[in-house]
Amino acid sequence: MIRVPVPHTVDPATVPDAPLAPPGANGGLLDVFRRRYLLRLLVRKEIQGRYSGSFLGLFWSYVQPAVRFAMYFFVIGGILGLHDEVEVFGVHMFAGIVFVHFFTESFNAGTRSIIKNKALVRKMAMPREMFPVASMLVSAFHVVPGLVILTVACVAVGWTPDLVGVMAGLLGFVICAVLGTALALLFSAANVFFRDFGNVVNTLTIFVTFSVPMIYPYSMVEQRFRDFADYYLLNPLAEVVLLVQRCFWVGTTDDPTETIEHHIPDHLFLIGFGHLAAALVVLVVAQLVFTRLENKFAERL
Amino acid sequence: MSSTESIVVRGVSKRFTMRYHRTLKQMTVALVKGQDLSDTFLALDDVSFTVEQGESIGLMGLNGSGKSTLLKLINGVMRPDEGEVLTRGRIAGLIATGAGFHPQLTGRENIYLNAAILGMSEAETNRKFDDIIEFADIGKFLDTPVGAYSSGMFSRLGFAVAVHTDSDIFLVDEVLAVGDKPFKRKCLARMEEIRKDGRTLFYVSHAAGSVKRMCDRVLVLENGRLGFDGPVKEGIRYLKYDDDGDDVSSENEQDDDENDSELGAEI
Ligand SMILES: Nc1ncnc2c1ncn2[C@@H]1O[C@H](COP(=O)(O)OP(=O)(O)O)[C@@H](O)[C@H]1O
Ligand SMILES: [Mg+2]
Numbered sequence: 001m002i003r004v005p006v007p008h009t010v011d012p013a014t015v016p017d018a019p020l021a022p023p024g025a026n027g028g029l030l031d032v033f034r035r036r037y038l039l040r041l042l043v044r045k046e047i048q049g050r051y052s053g054s055f056l057g058l059f060w061s062y063v064q065p066a067v068r069f070a071m072y073f074f075v076i077g078g079i080l081g082l083h084d085e086v087e088v089f090g091v092h093m094f095a096g097i098v099f100v101h102f103f104t105e106s107f108n109a110g111t112r113s114i115i116k117n118k119a120l121v122r123k124m125a126m127p128r129e130m131f132p133v134a135s136m137l138v139s140a141f142h143v144v145p146g147l148v149i150l151t152v153a154c155v156a157v158g159w160t161p162d163l164v165g166v167m168a169g170l171l172g173f174v175i176c177a178v179l180g181t182a183l184a185l186l187f188s189a190a191n192v193f194f195r196d197f198g199n200v201v202n203t204l205t206i207f208v209t210f211s212v213p214m215i216y217p218y219s220m221v222e223q224r225f226r227d228f229a230d231y232y233l234l235n236p237l238a239e240v241v242l243l244v245q246r247c248f249w250v251g252t253t254d255d256p257t258e259t260i261e262h263h264i265p266d267h268l269f270l271i272g273f274g275h276l277a278a279a280l281v282v283l284v285v286a287q288l289v290f291t292r293l294e295n296k297f298a299e300r301l
Numbered sequence: 302m303s304s305t306e307s308i309v310v311r312g313v314s315k316r317f318t319m320r321y322h323r324t325l326k327q328m329t330v331a332l333v334k335g336q337d338l339s340d341t342f343l344a345l346d347d348v349s350f351t352v353e354q355g356e357s358i359g360l361m362g363l364n365g366s367g368k369s370t371l372l373k374l375i376n377g378v379m380r381p382d383e384g385e386v387l388t389r390g391r392i393a394g395l396i397a398t399g400a401g402f403h404p405q406l407t408g409r410e411n412i413y414l415n416a417a418i419l420g421m422s423e424a425e426t427n428r429k430f431d432d433i434i435e436f437a438d439i440g441k442f443l444d445t446p447v448g449a450y451s452s453g454m455f456s457r458l459g460f461a462v463a464v465h466t467d468s469d470i471f472l473v474d475e476v477l478a479v480g481d482k483p484f485k486r487k488c489l490a491r492m493e494e495i496r497k498d499g500r501t502l503f504y505v506s507h508a509a510g511s512v513k514r515m516c517d518r519v520l521v522l523e524n525g526r527l528g529f530d531g532p533v534k535e536g537i538r539y540l541k542y543d544d545d546g547d548d549v550s551s552e553n554e555q556d557d558d559e560n561d562s563e564l565g566a567e568i
Binding site: 010011024038120 | 325328353356400401419527528530
C-alpha cells in the first residue's frame with residue numbers, strides 16, 4: 001500500500017466543539033426521548049398513514065372498537081348467557097378489550113416497525129428504538145376512542161368513579177405500555193433476522209383474548225382452579241384486565257364493595273406493582289438485546 | 302495540535318454474509334442438506350486512516366471495492382466488526398445514491414422527516430424549506446409520494462436536504478451519477494462551498510475530473526483494502542495504471558464528469 005502524506009492546515013475555528021466519538025446514536029431509549037421532535041414526526045406519519053386514502057378517516061378508529069364491543073356483547077354475552085352471571089357484563093368485558101387491544105397492537109405493530117421502515121434504517125443514522133416506541137405511542141393514541149366509548153357506556157349505566165379505581169386504571173395502562181414497548185423492542189429486532197417472528201407474535205396475541213378475565217369473570221377462575229388461580233395472575237395481561245375492571249366496571253355495579261370482595265383478587269395493587277417491576281426488567285433486557293442486534297440491521301434489511 | 306481530527310478509522314474490518322436464510326424453514330432445510338449456513342467475506346479489511354477537519358477526500362475504487370460500506374461505517378448506519386471509527390461533529394450527506402426516504406410519504410413530508418433525522422429542528426427546517434425545494438427543483442411533485450419519483454429526482458431531493466443541514470462532515474456517494482448536467486454543476490458548486498467553509502468533505506466518485514477539482518487527497522480501495530492514500534494526481538494515476546486494459550469502463554466513468562475533455566487531455 002502506498003501512503004503519501006498530504007499537508008493540510010486546519011483552521012481552528014472550523015473544528016466543532018465536540019469530542020471524537022463513534023458515529024450514530026448510542027444512547028438507546030434515552031436518545032429516543034431526547035429527540036422528541038423526530039419521535040412526534042414518526043408518530044404523526046404513522047397515524048396519517050393508517051387512514052390515508054380512507055373516506056371516513058379517523059372515524060374508523062371509533063367503528064372498530066364499537067363493532068368489537070357489539071360482537072362480544074351479543075355473541076359471548078348473549079349466547080353463553082353471561083349477562084345473568086356477571087353484572088353489567090358489557091363494561092366488564094369492554095374495559096378489558098380496550099386495554100388488551102392496546103397491548104396487542106403495540107406488540108404487533110411494534111414487531112413489524114423496523115422492517116416497515118427499512119428505507120430509513122438502511123440509510124440514516126438514528127436511534128432505531130424510535131420505531132417500536134412510535135408504534136406503541138400510535139397504539140396508545142388509538143386507545144382514546146375506545147376509552148371514550150367505554151366512559152360513555154359507564155356513565156349511561158350509572159357510574160361512581162373512585163380514586164383507588166383511577167389509580168388501578170393508570171397502573172394497568174402503564175404496565176401495558178412498558179411491557180408492550182419491551183416486547184416490541186425485542187421482537188422487532190428478532191424480526192429483522194427471521195421474518196417468522198412477525199407471525200409468532202400474531203399467533204401469540206390470539207391467545208391473549210382467552211387468557212384474561214374479560215369474557216368470563218375472575219371469580220369463575222377462582223372457583224374452577226382454586227389454588228391455581230394464583231398462577232393465573234402471573235399473566236401480566238390478566239392482572240391488567242383486573243386493574244381496569246377495578247377502575248371502570250366496579251363502579252358501575254350495584255354494590256361495589258361486594259363486587260370487589262367477590263370478583264377482584266386480594267392484593268390487586270401488590271401484584272400490579274410486581275408486574276410493573278417485572279415489565280421494567282424485561283424492558284432493560286430488551287434494550288440490551290436490541291443494542292447488540294442493531295449493529296447488523298443495516299446489512300440484513 | 303492533537304484534537305483537530307475529523308474522522309479516525311483504525312484497523313477497521315467489516316465482514317458480510319453473502320447468503321442469508323430469512324426463515325427458520327430455510328435454515329432447517331440448509332442444515333439438513335448439510336449446506337453452510339452462511340458464506341462470509343471481508344468487504345473492508347484492516348482499513349486505517351485519519352482525516353483532519355476541513356480536508357476534502359476523494360474515495361475511489363472499482364465497484365464492490367467497499368466504498369459505500371466505508372461511508373456507512375463513517376455515518377454510523379453500520380458498525381465495524383473489528384477496529385474503530387470515530388468522528389467529530391454532525392454528519393450529513395448521501396449514501397449509496399439515495400437518501401433515506403420513506404416511499405409512501407410525499408416529498409414535503411420526507412423533507413421534514415429527513416431533516417429531523419439529520420438533527421434539524423422544526424423551526425430550522427421551516428426556515429430552510431424554500432431553499433431546499435428551490436435547490437431540489439422537483440416542482441409540482443413536492444406533494445406526491447417519493448416512491449413515484451425518478452431516481453434523479455429522488456437523489457436531488459436527498460442532496461438538497463443534506464446540503465442544507467449544518468454538518469461538520471459531508472459525505473457524498475456517487476449521487477452525481479444519476480443527476481443531469483445542470484444539477485451536477487449545482488451540486489459541485491455547493492460542495493465547493495462546503496469545502497471553503499472548512500467542513501470535511503468525503504466524496505466517492507469514479508469521475509477523475511471532479512475529484513481533481515474537489516479534493517486535496519485521494520483514498521483508493523481495492524477489494525476492501527486501502528491501496529493508496531495520498532495526493533490527488535498520484536491517486537488517479539495509481540488507479541489508471543491498475544485497470545489499464547479496462548478502457549470501456551474508464552470511458553463510462555468519464556461520462557459522469559462535466560470536465561471530461563480536460564480529463565482526456567490529462568491522461
Ligand atoms: N448488506 C450486504 N450484505 C452482503 N454483502 C454486501 C452488503 N452490502 C454490500 N455488500 C457487498 O460488499 C461489497 C462492497 O460493497 P460496496 O461497499 O457497496 O462497494 P462500492 O460502493 O465500492 O461499489 C460488495 O461485494 C457488495 O456486494
Ligand atoms: Mg457504492
